Amino acid sequence: MERICKPWCFSIIIKLLGKKMSHKYLKRKLALLWKPPKEITLIDLGYDYFIVKYLKEENMIKALQNGLWFVNGFFLSIKKWHPNFVAYEVDETISAIWIRLPELPTKYYDHKILAKIGTKIGRLVKTDV
Structure with missing residues (x-):
């Protein structure tokens, strides 16, 4: 389990609230927003959830801690990846608001x-x- 989870340890799960966007468009917007040193790896998890896979912890921390993020005026919900995340089972009970x-x-x-x-x-x- 440790071996298969290790490549994902600096990943985040995101969801754009109130708006659906294509994978390609969202990836381009995130690159403009976060300005990562390398190209973003963005994977569609279904149900409007995506995973952003980082290779370095500092990139993950920047996304998690450096602000409330918005894409085209819509709030981007962000949380740290965990191994048992299943998009269709998510029951959001807490959300950051501005x-x-x-x-x-x-x-x-x-x-x-x-x-x-x-x-x-x-x-x-x-x-x-």
Whole structure:
């Protein structure tokens, strides 16, 4: 099991929420978004899920941690690959969301204040003033 899982250990599972895209188009958009050092390996898992296979851990970490990602305005759900993932059995119960506060007075554009607001909504991932 370890031998067959090892090549996938730096992979991520993605799903574009609210929009279907062809494999070729999504691959091109991800390359523009993440600017990887080598061509992205993108595999269609069915049910609008894809796996992005990386050879290096730092590329996987960049995709997982460097922001909320959007493709053509649609949120890209990302999670670390795990060996028993089956697309048709997925029951998403948690999703990252981006909250905008367009009429918030500018004096409250402070990381501590925004973090306090964010933690009232749920688990805070990131603030962006």
